[in-house]
Amino acid sequence: MPSETEVPPGAHRKMLAALHETYVAAGRPGLRQISVGLKDDDSIPATLNYQAVGKILNGKQLPSPRQLISLTLWLHKEGNVDSKTGSDYKELIAQLMQFREAAHRHQLGIESPEVPLASAETGRRIQAPRNAQSTVKMENANERKVLSCMLQSKDAIADVVEILRVSDFSNDLHKEIYNVLLELYAEGREVSIEETANKLNSHSNFDIDSEQYISTLLLEADNPSEASHHAEIISDNALGTRIGALGRKVAEMAESMETRSDLNAQNLLDVLEGELFSMVRERSTPIGDSLEETLDEVEAAGGSIIGVPSGFRDFDALNSGFRPGELVIVAGASGMGKSTLGLDFIRRCSVAQPRSSFLVSLQMSRVEINMRILSAEARVAIHHMRSGAMRDEDWTRLAGVMPSVAAAPIYMVEEPGYTINQLRASCSRLEAFHDLKLVVIDSLDLLYLDASESAGDHDRSLAIMVRELRKMAKELNLPVIALYPVGRISTGYRGRRPELHDIPDCLENFADVVILLHREDAYERESPRAGEADFIVAKNRNGPTFVTTTAFQGHYARFVDMDKT
Numbered sequence: 426m427p428s429e430t431e432v433p434p435g436a437h438r439k440m441l442a443a444l445h446e447t448y449v450a451a452g453r454p455g456l457r458q459i460s461v462g463l464k465d466d467d468s469i470p471a472t473l474n475y476q477a478v479g480k481i482l483n484g485k486q487l488p489s490p491r492q493l494i495s496l497t498l499w500l501h502k503e504g505n506v507d508s509k510t511g512s513d514y515k516e517l518i519a520q521l522m523q524f525r526e527a528a529h530r531h532q533l534g535i536e537s538p539e540v541p542l543a544s545a546e547t548g549r550r551i552q553a554p555r556n557a558q559s560t561v562k563m564e565n566a567n568e569r570k571v572l573s574c575m576l577q578s579k580d581a582i583a584d585v586v587e588i589l590r591v592s593d594f595s596n597d598l599h600k601e602i603y604n605v606l607l608e609l610y611a612e613g614r615e616v617s618i619e620e621t622a623n624k625l626n627s628h629s630n631f632d633i634d635s636e637q638y639i640s641t642l643l644l645e646a647d648n649p650s651e652a653s654h655h656a657e658i659i660s661d662n663a664l665g666t667r668i669g670a671l672g673r674k675v676a677e678m679a680e681s682m683e684t685r686s687d688l689n690a691q692n693l694l695d696v697l698e699g700e701l702f703s704m705v706r707e708r709s710t711p712i713g714d715s716l717e718e719t720l721d722e723v724e725a726a727g728g729s730i731i732g733v734p735s736g737f738r739d740f741d742a743l744n745s746g747f748r749p750g751e752l753v754i755v756a757g758a759s760g761m762g763k764s765t766l767g768l769d770f771i772r773r774c775s776v777a778q779p780r781s782s783f784l785v786s787l788q789m790s791r792v793e794i795n796m797r798i799l800s801a802e803a804r805v806a807i808h809h810m811r812s813g814a815m816r817d818e819d820w821t822r823l824a825g826v827m828p829s830v831a832a833a834p835i836y837m838v839e840e841p842g843y844t845i846n847q848l849r850a851s852c853s854r855l856e857a858f859h860d861l862k863l864v865v866i867d868s869l870d871l872l873y874l875d876a877s878e879s880a881g882d883h884d885r886s887l888a889i890m891v892r893e894l895r896k897m898a899k900e901l902n903l904p905v906i907a908l909y910p911v912g913r914i915s916t917g918y919r920g921r922r923p924e925l926h927d928i929p930d931c932l933e934n935f936a937d938v939v940i941l942l943h944r945e946d947a948y949e950r951e952s953p954r955a956g957e958a959d960f961i962v963a964k965n966r967n968g969p970t971f972v973t974t975t976a977f978q979g980h981y982a983r984f985v986d987m988d989k990t
């Protein structure tokens with residue numbers, strides 16, 4: 426222990442006293458031994474060289490939260506201190522962290538050197554501090570465990586994102602940390618304590634030491650493979666809370682029916698139905714429940730495709746159509762034909778066979794969509810329809826396809842300001858009543874988050890939206906195709922073949938399939954490849970990446986296989 430001249434009485438000295446007590450109980454290991462031990466143990470969050478260990482133990486350097494936790498954990502583990510002294514390392518670390526926090530604040534000139542707690546250098550255990558703002562709250566054990574697993578493993582993040590939504594967390598700070606972890610994951614960045622703390626500090630106003638709080642989450646360290654288990658518990662509790670709130674809301678509405686002329690029983694039923702369906706559908710089922718169904722599908726496929734056919738031979742052969750649960754991003758420059766392609770997928774799903782599809786059209790009217798579908802099915806030039814310059818043979822062709830188009834179970838919404846929660850509710854309802862098979866969103870940049878979830882800046886909102894879409898695709902076991910415009914001319918994109926890095930990282934990371942759409946003649950009319958369009962399958966989580974060439978027939982508002990021109 427350093428002398429009082431070197432480290433005067435106060436929080437730092439108290440921290441050192443407790444740390445030394447552990448160091449002695451661990452059998453006074455050498456500095457190099459500690460340093461190597463920290464390096465070799467994967468479960469320890471930080472490494473330290475032997476000089477740094479010396480400086481910390483001699484009071485010459487105040488450790489960071491992560492260093493302090495690492496050192497204490499290693500000493501406890503290696504020295505078998507728990508069983509020798511009967512002390513609980515979690516309690517000790519919580520105590521050390523409070524001393525460290527007080528010493529740190531003192532160094533910054535915020536507080537006196539004393540810890541606001543009754544304690545002594547003898548290492549007697551202390552009581553919980555009363556200063557709530559600097560306190561590390563240890564509440565919501567499951568939430569802390571999930572976050573701890575996510576901090577340790579990217580696989581755990583991938584597991585949890587399919588189960589939990591931000592609003593499932595009851596603690597606001599945990600919501601924010603969860604958001605930050607998902608952002609780091611979406612951006613493909615390292616999920617470290619420092620990165621997480623930095624991001625948390627940059628967009629939240631919590632009056633806590635972020636790094637300290639996040640470090641203490643690792644005290645909950647559980648096997649990351651347990652992440653789903655904890656996530657299920659949180660999700661279940663959140664669902665219980667939502668059901669309770671729904672019950673209260675409907676009861677309140679029912680009571681005010683007598684005095685409010687704008688309310689009737691149908692309104693109550695609508696609220697109940699919409700919210701209940703969305704809750705029922707969100708319940709994830711164990712994978713075992715669907716194994717038999719999967720095998721049935723494989724058997725039934727017998728060489729044909731398992732998913733919803735895209736209508737393009739090569740794509741269907743290589744990707745097996747659009748598979749249930751897949752999130753597909755179709756990206757391309759403006760005017761490249763994304764909306765046309767989205768409608769092609771809808772037509773192929775619903776016109777030839779009565780499979781239900783849902784088109785979220787946030788930029789085209791219902792009339793424009795009907796025209797495009799009729800043009801493509803009947804091979805009547807779209808400009809004839811738009812201008813009213815229809816010839817007799819055009820009418821004859823239209824008449825031929827009208828019955829099948831009119832009967833096609835294509836559902837559609839064209840609502841400005843449409844939100845992801847509305848989308849989820851609509852899809853749940855369509856899935857329950859109409860056996861929905863495919864969802865196409867035109868386009869993702871026009872979809873909104875609900876006000877309560879709005880993240881302020883565009884990138885964050887997009888990341889939240891895309892992971893919600895992925896979750897929805899998995900929950901409903903449907904392929905969800907989202908169109909996304911890329912490449913502003915001002916960025917020098919024009920004319921270039923699109924690449925995966927042209928789309929935001931969050932799209933790349935959360936999508937199962939990314940199709941980049943490119944037509945050379947969109948930029949160069951005289952191109953030798955005029956009329957050709959490339960589907961560049963640049964990411965494919967469950968299959969190969971490849972490029973397939975199709976024909977763009979803009980006058981018929983459609984793409985077709987090359988041999989069908």
Ligand SMILES: Nc1ncnc2c1ncn2[C@@H]1O[C@H](COP(=O)(O)OP(=O)(O)OP(=O)(O)O)[C@@H](O)[C@H]1O
Pocket residue numbers: 757758759760761762763764765766788807808910947978979980981
């Ligand atoms: N009558 C026509 N004959 C030939 N091509 C046409 C005709 N009408 C439209 N097009 C072409 O179709 C393309 C527009 O397709 P679409 O609306 O699907 O593109 P997009 O990628 O969704 O565009 P944006 O992102 O701007 O909405 C344009 O390249 C346009 O030139």
